[in-house]
Amino acid sequence: MSLRHTLLAALVCLCLSGCFQIQLNGGVGNAELSIAPLRFPGHVQATATSWNAATLREQWGEETWANVSDFAKLLSVGVAQPALENIDPDTLYLVTATGGVDYDPQLQQQGLSESPEAVQGRWHAIVAGERILEGNIKVSALTHALYLQVRNAGFDALQSEEILTQLDAAATLVVGDVDQNGTIDYSDVLRFHRNLDTDKFHGDLAGLDALANGIRAGQPEDTLATHAAALFDRTQVSLVFDTGTVALETLNWEAPITAANFLHYVNTGFYDQTLVHRAINNFMIQMGWIAYLGLDVLDRVQWETKEPGPAILNEASNRLSNTRGTLAMARTSDPNSATSQFFINQVDNTFLDYGSANNPDGYAVFARVISGMAVVDGIAGERTTSVNGIGRDVPARGVILESATVTAP
Known part of the structure; x- marks a missing residue:
């Protein structure tokens, strides 16, 4: 036979x-x-x-x-x-x-x-x-x-x-x-x-x-x-900013939907050459939506919004807390509206946790920084301004996330 x-x-x-x-x-x-x-x-x-x-x-x-x-x-x-x-x-x-x-x-x-x-x-x-x-x-x-x-x-x-x-x-x-x-x-x-x-x-x-x-x-x-x-190995990702590198690991067991969504954007290069478009000292820095297009002849930052994928389910009930060094998804008032934008908590922001008095639906934590919080602190302390089409608290000089890549496993 x-x-x-x-x-x-x-x-x-x-x-x-x-x-x-x-x-x-x-x-x-x-x-x-x-x-x-x-x-x-x-x-x-x-x-x-x-x-x-x-x-x-x-x-x-x-x-x-x-x-x-x-x-x-x-x-x-x-x-x-x-x-x-x-x-x-x-x-x-x-x-x-x-x-x-x-x-x-x-x-x-x-x-x-x-x-x-x-x-x-x-x-x-x-x-x-x-x-x-x-x-x-x-x-x-x-x-x-x-x-x-x-x-x-x-x-x-x-x-x-x-x-x-x-x-x-x-x-x-x-x-x-x-x-x-x-x-x-x-x-x-x-x-x-x-x-x-x-x-x-x-x-x-x-x-x-x-x-x-x-x-x-x-x-x-x-x-x-x-x-x-x-x-569910914790996937390591390197975020390279123009001011330094932040290394993080995704929490795949605790937040599979959110981690898989984030890693999809990383693996497709979506986050490369994007701006940190919100930075509030003693709070957080946020990114994942605005493409950096360079400087004009007057050294002004040129940008455009990016079109993200579909919204995902909110996994904030996974019992992970928005403590210093954790990453969570940004969203609108709709709990299930997160797409590509995420933020890094610079301090303990437990008021963003699931079940909290001000945010009962919570913001889903899906990763944590393993090195480079000094870079986060530096970005959070940047001078900010308001930009029409983006909002307030935008780093005035244009802080760039140059690349986001999976490094291990």
Whole structure:
């Protein structure tokens, strides 16, 4: 049998409508799969048991089993096919895998382990009903990490669309274009296969495996959340001003929507050659909207406004405080109006925090300065003026953010 036919035989089941693969380090057989509405996890709509080696052998028949490679068997074990007649395409569901045996607990990636290891815990994926009906979904340590992140944000207070928005944003922080459709979103997490897609994983694979091992060992949820948070590396960014450099790190676990939005602007060069257009000493400096075009013959700053992307959801309820050295999104009176503008807190501005008396909706903190606050202090102390079309408190000489670049990881 050719390699192509071997893989087709191994993976054809994963293309079927409503098909799941239950994964940790390898495929997990004998796991119990359940599907229930996210808001009503006790109202189970569908169940299935994932294929173990014996089931797989029976499904394929002895001849195919003998001819298919050990690796192809590993890719196929753990398939679950629940009946989906009760699944509503417009409902958001919690998919739960419980127990079973892991056929590659040590990540040998050679075939089915002769000593599969019992799984003591359970793990989850949040999936829209429409996506469930499509099939080819991996319920994995990675889907559980994003479930824990949404839970950390308090999904009981979020609308379904807001949850899906957070999942899409979080996906851009941890994976590449797994399904190769030109877009990175949560579907790439649902397709991520630990054995096949390691080159598409942006985080620490050792951390992902630590989470999988923790689930297999039945570790408590708080411990698993610590493992999950470690997957969302704090991305380091360098802001180079004409007066010096500020280094910062984004808080990807705590503010995935806002961090992903900011990093998109950084990676597309949107912030390069822009002006600090607000500077208030003992308060903050703000930027991310005004393009610097140079000086005219009278040494006056030339500028124009930039057209940002769409507004994002306000993540100010993430319990991060607007203390000195933190970065937060600027917005209008509409809590969900932030686009590209951000500010760096020069002092503790806790009156901007979520739930505060003057700003109950809060301003979403998403990053913090790790070096260069002296540069921020210097900019905040610049002489300012009013500029028609921009507003008050504009640094009179024109303070330039020359570049914003990701430096690590």
